[in-house]
Each structure stands twice: as C-alpha cells, then as structure tokens.
Amino acid sequence: MINHISKDILAEMVHLRRHLHQYPELSGQEHQTLAFIRSQLEQLSIPFTTYENGGICATIGKGDSAIGIRADIDALSIEEKTGLPYASQNIGVMHACGHDIHTAVLLGLARLLKKEEATLPAMVKLFFQPAEETVGGAKVMVEGGCMEGPQVERVLALHVDPTLPVGTASFLPGKMNAAVIELDIAIHGKSCHGAHPEMGVDAIAAAAQIISALQLIPSRFTAPTEPVVITIGKIQGGTGRNIVAGEVHLQGTVRVLDKKTGDQVKHLIRQTVQGTAAALGAEAEVALTDDYPALINHAVISLQMAELARELMGKENVVMMDAPSMGADDFAYFTQAAPGCYFNIGTAAPGTAPQSLHSEHFAPDEGCMQVGLALLHAGVQAYMETKK
Ligand SMILES: [Zn+2]
Ligand SMILES: [Zn+2]
Structure with a gap:
C-alpha cells in the first residue's frame, strides 16, 4: 500500500502545493516559482544546475548513469473561480492544469530521496521545467544538456487527470500523446x-x-x-x-x-x-x-510502472488506457532522448461532478499527491534495482 510515505512529507507537499497554487505564473514568466523551487532545494542541500529558460535540474546521488523525473511548473491565463481559501492571488492566472501538484510532488520526492541518497547506486535528476503550455521548455533543457553528464537512461513524468477518481492511476504503453x-x-x-x-x-x-x-x-x-x-x-x-x-x-x-x-x-x-x-x-x-513531437511511452517501462502501481494501490485502481490522446505534452522531448513512461493520476474527489483540465473550476483532490509520490518513488527504486 502507499501508506509507507511519511505524514510529514504528505503535509509538506500540501503546504508547498498551496503556496504554488496561490502564486501561479504564465509560461516563460515563472520567475517566482523558480526562485521558490531553488530555495526549497537549497534548504534540502540538494545541488542543481539551471538552463537558459530558468529550468532546473536538481541531482541526488552519484553514478555514471541516471534516471530523470520531470515536473512542469507553468500556469494558464484563466481567472480562477474555485473559491478555495488558497485560490490564485495573481489576477487572471491559474494553475488549472495541475502543474502545482506536479511540482509539489517532485519536491516531495526530492525530500524522500535525499534521505536515501547514500544507498542510491545511480543518480536521480529532478527536472523542474518551465513553459510546457506554450513554447516547449523541455526542448531548451534537453538541448542544454540535461540528459547528459551522467547520461539519463530512463525518464518518468506524471500528469493529473480529473476524469479519474483520486487513488487511481492510468498507463498506456506505446503512443500516448500526439x-x-x-x-x-x-x-x-x-x-x-x-x-x-x-x-x-x-x-x-x-x-x-x-x-x-x-x-x-x-x-x-x-x-x-x-x-x-x-x-x-x-x-x-x-x-x-x-x-x-x-x-x-x-x-x-x-x-x-x-x-x-x-x-x-x-x-x-x-x-x-x-x-x-x-x-x-x-x-x-x-x-x-x-511543434511538440509525439509522446511515445516505452512499452516495457510502462508495463513495469503499471505493475508497480497494482502492487501499491491494488489492481482495481490501475487503468490500462485503450487509446492515446490527441493532446500534446512536451515531455515528448525527454522521451525522444531516453526511454520513459508518462502516466496519469486521478484527482476526482468522491461524489464530485466531473471536471476538466484548463477549467476555472478545476480543484483536484490533494490526496492524489500521495499516489503520485509513491509511484514515482517506486519507479526510481525499480531503476536502481537494475544498477545494483
Ligand atoms: Zn495544460
Ligand atoms: Zn498540463
């Protein structure tokens, strides 16, 4: 089960996510968001490098190979109408695609992995990537060399999905996004x-x-x-x-x-x-x-991630998707450079009306962060097993 993640880290992710949610920034203008991430990494004594677009690659552990995990960090020009106490303070800008959740989960993973650093046989690179919604911040980071030195051999990323209940995840080996x-x-x-x-x-x-x-x-x-x-x-x-x-x-x-x-x-x-x-x-x-290339999931890695999810969450909570989306995600630039898996985590609270991404009412159930963290952590552990 996913209960092995400490309450401290869960509470910390909620705290971080609400801060990010209150101060969303548009693609290419994520200055405060990047400064916030850098300060969090500094507090954890995690070294990082930055790229031309401000993108951050934080590194944990050492080795001549690495696994890379991506979180996108940008928001959308939408006026929030959720009425939440931690609703956006930036007029006309909203985290309506859940990138605040992605960022908070990656910071949670940073905290968790830092504690395990001494036991890691390879490096973990955490990519905090600007401008997913517009110009493809992933491309700038990949061209800037984030997949090299040491070579990233596998990449993972998650995206929130309001059409699935919280506590579930979905996977699709092969063609994923257009x-x-x-x-x-x-x-x-x-x-x-x-x-x-x-x-x-x-x-x-x-x-x-x-x-x-x-x-x-x-x-x-x-x-x-x-x-x-x-x-x-x-x-x-x-x-x-x-x-x-x-x-x-x-x-x-x-x-x-x-x-x-x-x-x-x-x-x-x-x-x-x-x-x-x-x-x-x-x-x-x-x-x-x-513009963005097609996002192709590696079949073996995706099936392995789905199996890990079944072990953690029970097979009734794992969905194998039967068709790709004609939407796009610039995580595709990472999967062009290394095999990987991009999967979805459900965010719909029990008994709530269906929501959609990019909606002014989008209010994901924060319980999804526990699932996201547990799955990414299991994905890192599975990669580390191949390095022992
Ligand atoms: Zn989006
Ligand atoms: Zn998105």
Whole structure:
C-alpha cells in the first residue's frame, strides 16, 4: 500500500502545493516559482544546475548513469473561480492544469530521496521545467544538456487527470500523446465590387472550399486506423459586406501520432491547398511548422510502472488506457532522448461532478499527491534495482 510515505512529507507537499497554487505564473514568466523551487532545494542541500529558460535540474546521488523525473511548473491565463481559501492571488492566472501538484510532488520526492541518497547506486535528476503550455521548455533543457553528464537512461513524468477518481492511476504503453504541427495559410485573391464577382477572385469562397477539402485528408487519404486531426481554429478576411475579399488568413493545428504520418499529412495539406486555390483562380501560401513531437511511452517501462502501481494501490485502481490522446505534452522531448513512461493520476474527489483540465473550476483532490509520490518513488527504486 502507499501508506509507507511519511505524514510529514504528505503535509509538506500540501503546504508547498498551496503556496504554488496561490502564486501561479504564465509560461516563460515563472520567475517566482523558480526562485521558490531553488530555495526549497537549497534548504534540502540538494545541488542543481539551471538552463537558459530558468529550468532546473536538481541531482541526488552519484553514478555514471541516471534516471530523470520531470515536473512542469507553468500556469494558464484563466481567472480562477474555485473559491478555495488558497485560490490564485495573481489576477487572471491559474494553475488549472495541475502543474502545482506536479511540482509539489517532485519536491516531495526530492525530500524522500535525499534521505536515501547514500544507498542510491545511480543518480536521480529532478527536472523542474518551465513553459510546457506554450513554447516547449523541455526542448531548451534537453538541448542544454540535461540528459547528459551522467547520461539519463530512463525518464518518468506524471500528469493529473480529473476524469479519474483520486487513488487511481492510468498507463498506456506505446503512443500516448500526439505530435503537433502548426498550420498557417494565406489565400490571395482579387478584391472587387460585391455585385460584380466576375471582376475579381473571391478569397473567402476559396477559403471555404479549402477548409472543406482539408477534411477529406483524414477521411480519404490516410488510413482510417491512423488518427489525424486537422482543425482550422482561426479565419480572418474581408473588409465589408459588399466587397469581394482579396485576402484570407487561416490558422490551424494538425495532430498525428507519428512522424511518418505527419510527413504524409504535410504533403497532402500543401497539395490540397494549392490545388483548390488554383482551381478557383486564387493563390495560396502554406506554412507548416513542427511543434511538440509525439509522446511515445516505452512499452516495457510502462508495463513495469503499471505493475508497480497494482502492487501499491491494488489492481482495481490501475487503468490500462485503450487509446492515446490527441493532446500534446512536451515531455515528448525527454522521451525522444531516453526511454520513459508518462502516466496519469486521478484527482476526482468522491461524489464530485466531473471536471476538466484548463477549467476555472478545476480543484483536484490533494490526496492524489500521495499516489503520485509513491509511484514515482517506486519507479526510481525499480531503476536502481537494475544498477545494483
Ligand atoms: Zn495544460
Ligand atoms: Zn498540463
């Protein structure tokens, strides 16, 4: 059972989490949060290095190999409506994705492992990573060398999940989260009087055809068994009701579960947009920018983590997910550099209405931190067993 974790550490995690929750900071602006983490590490006499984006790698133990555990630390531009006594003090900013929980659990793990430091046959690196929600702070840390010296051989991370009850965890070996490709399209037509469309080239009419044609890619050009999402989330164009628009700009997001499908879909998008625009006499420019890569869980490590969870929590509290999410997480940069497992811990309090992440009402049951800490600690111990 998970009761082996001392009451002191549990109380400390709640205390740390409530402080972090009260002072959330947006991605790339986590100055106070990082200073708070550094001061906690200093109090525990845990050495750390920092990266270009302020990200922190704390190290416990010695050795020529390491396991890395990641917590993301950023918050969202949401006005909190939970009414909790420790609600956000920073107007318009809220820890609505549970990164306060992730950070507090990692600080709890730091405390726990520091006590065991002398017995550890390899190093533990604790990654406190900024800017998960926006620009991929993980990439900066990985490119900055956090996976080397000593080499990180395995990575772990958890995320809160309000759709699961507190006291449960879920795992998925293999494809876990989608890769993101940003899509920008500019359609150039020719503006003219709305009563005489034959005099111009209607960029809005072209945009309408392009948006519809893009949806044929997932339904007609890629295998139905391979998930592809193409969402146009923003459209801008036109100047007045009686003027044929000369210019339309579209912005969207593309989600796929592997690079091969991503490359295929990028080619199909270019072909579809250019061909459709040309058929209507318009011209189009397409920009496709790779964002977060797909997050692929290592099968053996994920199955091992699920087994450890069954031992700790009982098999009725461990869920094996049957499908990946088309959402993304930049922990994928860590799993590109070393095999690893990203798993979810339930946060729904018994008898409460279902909640969602990124909601102004998101209020996770803090009992989830005990589960998170126990699982990460067991994951570290399992890695250390391979080093003895
Ligand atoms: Zn989020
Ligand atoms: Zn998140």
